[in-house]
Amino acid sequence: MNIDDLLNDPIQYVKKTAQSCGRNVVAFFPVGVPIELIHAANLQQFPLIIMSEDFSAADAYMHTFACSLSRSVLQKFLSGDLDFVKAFIIPDICDSLWSLYNIVKLTDPNRKLYLFHYPPKKDDKSLNYFKGEIIKLWEFLKELSLSQSSEEILKDSITKFNEQRKLLRKLNNMRKSNSPPFSGTDFFKLMLAAFFMPVEHHIDMLNSILGNIEKWGTKKEGVRLLVSGHMVENVALIELIEESGGLIVADDMDIGSRHFSQDLAVRKDIFAGIAEHYLMTPSPYRHSVEDRAEYILKLAKEFDASGVIFLIRKFCDPYLFDYPILRRMLEEEGIPSLLLEYEFPFSAAILRNRVEAFIEMLR
């Protein structure tokens, strides 16, 4: 199956892969949930970056001012499309997801749900508590597994994901060039695949791409941009930016550089290493706006971006709270930015107009 097939029908892809590998499926929101644990428990990961065009079932259980991602997941859940999922891991990052957790629990009390807590601080006490959370999650996952697991296997999984991170960084660094060999859309598709595919397959894919880079992807011209956002679920949004004259050369996203910018250090206390890695990744759910600004500015300089697009889903409070200060801090460094707020399903024409106007200004 190629990437486009996967993205056209992610649910089908997950089902098929789980079946062929003989694994149970665990769904999760890919925001700092240690994917290594899922892999090491020999479970098929299912990132909940899915979209629904129909909200009829969800609207009866959740207000329309929750974000369209949580409403999409609820819709698919209520309509039975996710019945094959053994368990759901919901990170406690925002009020929409905490409510989603409670609503699913109320409608189907027997569903296996796991709420994953993040401390909003980086001190030793937070790190220690977070480590405890990771161990609890590990125990939960091992119980769902159809095979035995161990810390040794977990170490192997971490090594594999670090290999994937290294290859992604290698590709990502090529975007520093004046004329990158591939577009931001190509790279984003590869990132989505990184969360859906078994990591071994993804590594093979990355190796073959790197071995033949000139033949992979589409070379694009455009104004160099950095995109900052969360779990962006839709390639069309990225495409739209590049079709409007932009070339995305860097990102500050969960389905992006946050996943691969640092390796996960294998420590003697393996869980302490995992905790440290996931707690330190810049994210509005736990970090200050100043920390985030520093990360974005560093990326923008390194990748020579002329402007930043904040790609934020409507009603995504944590990101929308950071935006005004980030905008000003970037402005002070001479980097213009645009807030591109969207809701699924979105009107491409309106978004395109806004991006075109922004790019005109940057030219």
Added chain:
Amino acid sequence: MKKVRRSLRAARRITNFVIAHYLSAIEAHRRNKWVAWCTAVPPPIEILYAMDIQPLFPENYACVCAVRKETMELFRKSEADGYLQDLCSYARCVIGFLLGGKAPLGGMEKPDFLLSTKNVCSIYLKWWQVMSHYLKKPLLILDCPRITDKIEKYHIEYVKDQLVSLIEELEKITGESLDINRLRSSVELSRKAAELWHKSLDLRKNKPCPMGVTDASAAMFPYVVSAGARDAVEYYKMLYEEVKNRVKEGIGVVDEEKYRLVLSGIPYWHNLRLFNYLEEKYGAVFVYELYTATWGIYKPDPSKPLESLAYKSLFNPINLPGEWTVEWIVKVMKEYDADGVIMLSSRSCKATSLLHPAAQKVLSKEYDIPCLIIEADHTDERAYSDAQVKVRLDAFMEMLEARKEK
């Protein structure tokens, strides 16, 4: 027929309490003491009172702005700076003040530091980070994990450990050590106030109900801002006596109490007259609000102050599982012999609103409890349509009437 409404003397005295509260921060600075801006749902302010630190509460300040209908300029200020209308209207109100908007009571006295809990919503953390950025003052955070089943020992240990660090931070800021006996006294005052407040609320089980929602929403203020201080205890003694007398004399909120209602969600502060509408037109009285009952729901124990304050920080209904809230509603419906539930959802407050539709389904299907959901906003009156809301209330009341006649 128009019914007569009566408000409590104690509730009318709240205006003075509010003014005194905001002045106390100015006074604290004049005496070279410290001021902290705190989140309003149970942060351990007992510790602050034991260390002569005056807490102020931006959320309550936003309520004051909304009740006085002085929010629009503040909203315009924050919106012009990029804070979208979908964001928490409490936050937009106070951020508008920080960005230079004209605010009532001369604005809030600026703090020396900020203290945020993470036991209600994800907004608390973000909003406090934003204020800390604009004020250029340090932000202290108390992390309270969500409770998906029950509060476990490890949750309490985690929060208690953080309280120890918090006290160390406060000692650094003030240069003074915490006297554990003063903390015990402060926790004892908090316990007393919580007990008197909830004893007053319990009296609403009587028929006719002696205290209405508008009075209860005002009378909760002292516990929010003064848990751990003497003035809250004095206030609730007075309140309790007055409500008890009303019960003795059989005086209710309205002359002919016909319907008893339970409220979920935050009152629409810009339009408290909505409650008068129900009281006057239908003789419908709110006998319990999940909102007002949240404060003081747990009575801290002075013999183990830190552990108890940790528990208090965790034990907040929005931090507890959704099933807990549903069971809570079922329990109070029975205990207060109520006829139905009105859920005031707020477009900009996901934490208090998003559970409403699912809870409504469960309550009506499994418990045959009639529920109505209204959608507007707690502070931003632009999201409120009086005519639409009243049409929905009328339909709901007619339905309750039909049920009574059955």
